[in-house]
Amino acid sequence: MGRPNEFKVAKSFTLGMTEVAWLAEQVKKGDKASKVINKLIRHAIAEEQDKKPPLRWCTECMVNTGRYKNDEGNQFFCEKCEKRDYVLEELYKQYQGRTNHLEKMLDESSKT
Ligand SMILES: [Zn+2]
Numbered sequence: 001m002g003r004p005n006e007f008k009v010a011k012s013f014t015l016g017m018t019e020v021a022w023l024a025e026q027v028k029k030g031d032k033a034s035k036v037i038n039k040l041i042r043h044a045i046a047e048e049q050d051k052k053p054p055l056r057w058c059t060e061c062m063v064n065t066g067r068y069k070n071d072e073g074n075q076f077f078c079e080k081c082e083k084r085d086y087v088l089e090e091l092y093k094q095y096q097g098r099t100n101h102l103e104k105m106l107d108e109s110s111k112t
Contacts, residue, residue, distance in 0.1 A: 056088060 015023070026036045058065045060083040067076040067085055076085040076092070 056085065058083060058085070 023033055023036060027033050055064050055066055057063075058078045058081065060078060060081045063080070065081075066079040067088060068079055069076055074089065074092075076088045077083065078085060
């Protein structure tokens with residue numbers, strides 16, 4: 001039983017055993033640990049920016065709260081009380097419909 005591989009970084013922090021084992025696997029496949037971690041963080045940042053919920057007045061909590069989407073992205077729920085926001089869903093649908101309509105118009109005008 002030897003010591004597990006160590007990963008050196010300029011600032012030290014602690015990783016869980018499962019995470020270190022997974023990272024070691026990635027490094028064995030040929031990627032640098034820093035490259036793997038940077039990729040994960042970039043992915044997390046992009047995901048967070050994409051999922052940042054819009055603030056809206058919740059009729060259930062009676063406060064301005066954030067909304068989160070379901071996995072399909074077509075339903076919105078209050079961050080606090082998890083009440084479904086049908087009004088926001090309707091607005092979102094209309095917005096998407098307009099965007100699709102606009103894209104179609106632009107598409108057709110570029111053909112002529
Ligand atoms: Zn609420």
